[in-house]
Amino acid sequence: MSDRISPLPFLWGAATSAHQVEGGNVLNDWHDWELAPGSGCAEPSGSACDHLHRYPQDIALLADLGLNCYRFAVEWSRIEPEPSTYSRRWLDHYRAMAECCRDHRLLPVITMHHFTNPRWLARGGGWEHRQTPERFARFCAVVTERLGDLAAVAITINEPNMPALLGYEEGVFPPGRRDREARLRVTEMFIEGHRLAVEAIREVRPDLPVGLALAMAEWQALPGGEGEVESVRRLREDVFLEAAGGDDFVGVNTYTRHRIGPQGWVGNEAGVEVTAAGYEFWPEAIGATLRRAWEVTGGRPLIVTESGIATDDDRRRVEYIDRSTAAMRGAMADGVDVRGLIHWSALDNFEWHHGYAQRFGLIAVDRDSQERTVKPSARHFAALAPTGAR
Numbered sequence: 001m002s003d004r005i006s007p008l009p010f011l012w013g014a015a016t017s018a019h020q021v022e023g024g025n026v027l028n029d030w031h032d033w034e035l036a037p038g039s040g041c042a043e044p045s046g047s048a049c050d051h052l053h054r055y056p057q058d059i060a061l062l063a064d065l066g067l068n069c070y071r072f073a074v075e076w077s078r079i080e081p082e083p084s085t086y087s088r089r090w091l092d093h094y095r096a097m098a099e100c101c102r103d104h105r106l107l108p109v110i111t112m113h114h115f116t117n118p119r120w121l122a123r124g125g126g127w128e129h130r131q132t133p134e135r136f137a138r139f140c141a142v143v144t145e146r147l148g149d150l151a152a153v154a155i156t157i158n159e160p161n162m163p164a165l166l167g168y169e170e171g172v173f174p175p176g177r178r179d180r181e182a183r184l185r186v187t188e189m190f191i192e193g194h195r196l197a198v199e200a201i202r203e204v205r206p207d208l209p210v211g212l213a214l215a216m217a218e219w220q221a222l223p224g225g226e227g228e229v230e231s232v233r234r235l236r237e238d239v240f241l242e243a244a245g246g247d248d249f250v251g252v253n254t255y256t257r258h259r260i261g262p263q264g265w266v267g268n269e270a271g272v273e274v275t276a277a278g279y280e281f282w283p284e285a286i287g288a289t290l291r292r293a294w295e296v297t298g299g300r301p302l303i304v305t306e307s308g309i310a311t312d313d314d315r316r317r318v319e320y321i322d323r324s325t326a327a328m329r330g331a332m333a334d335g336v337d338v339r340g341l342i343h344w345s346a347l348d349n350f351e352w353h354h355g356y357a358q359r360f361g362l363i364a365v366d367r368d369s370q371e372r373t374v375k376p377s378a379r380h381f382a383a384l385a386p387t388g389a390r
Helices: 029-035 051-065 088-103 119-123 132-147 161-168 180-204 226-243 285-296 314-333 376-383
Strands: 011-015 069-073 107-113 153-158 210-221 250-261 264-266 302-306 338-344 363-365 372-374
Touching (some): 011 107, 029 119, 051 372, 069 088, 088 132, 132 153, 153 180, 153 250, 161 226, 180 210, 180 226, 210 226, 210 285, 210 302, 226 250, 226 264, 250 285, 285 302, 285 314
Parallel strands (some): 011 069, 011 338, 210 250, 250 302
Antiparallel strands (some): 363 372
């Protein structure tokens, strides 16, 4: 059991990332990618949810629901717009966000890296550059020096497996590479960056719980596909889980299951319900991924740092919440040490290359007026919080 995370209550909250909600992020690689011909992005992020200015309102809405934490990301390109040049203005902005959380009795869960990189870093080689892990660790130290006394939990990197895969092998995230060897190099760099960041954060604030958040799925092997599952899961998940062995926790992000046959990836079974994101509606996946993370890490404490559904039918979101929560509790009943559930997402936001068509939020955001509307699923989720989570 981690001494750092044990004093916290069971976390029950919602999450965002900076680029997906802030608006006006023009100094990072995703801004450039959205505008690049042939990138495949449905639309630019633009003003997003204007969370940059409206965060006090949004934090108040989450607090009024009765949640006890808010997971948000700091934007590296705002804080370090040029190499080794750190913006006091933006460090103070994110400190004000953390203070706002504390004022509303929400524990700040702060993510240091959520997909976006400063333009200068991307143009200098991004996560293929040998110095990037050290640069990232220095950035994490600077952020922790300014925000660490307010943070309840620090997440170094959100889903390092996804930009490695989607940006360097499949070409749908920046930098748009289609090179498996590049993916392997970047995977090593993300792992090193995480380890160095953990050290940097602990050096500044030894008592702050720190870990990474990993995209995981339930992998179902069809007859003859067992070896292929092991191969796919090894590079996509296990190498990162093994790298988290000394962390205070592992964050598990899960949405669905995937079927793998002898020749590789097999699509959804005919007739199953799919979400607006094209995933199979399979809330029970979280039980499988929690058990897998628990097994591979040798019993690290776990936090569900993302789980949710893209849908315009809020009744389906309610069912997803009910079934995923039941699956999480089933894993806990089997002895898996789970310390929280953070829903993705707090707001309907910019879903990367898909634009704004996929709505994951507990709170609706009108694209024209920026008006917020709390959905029934938000109140339903808040009501499921275990005793002592507030």
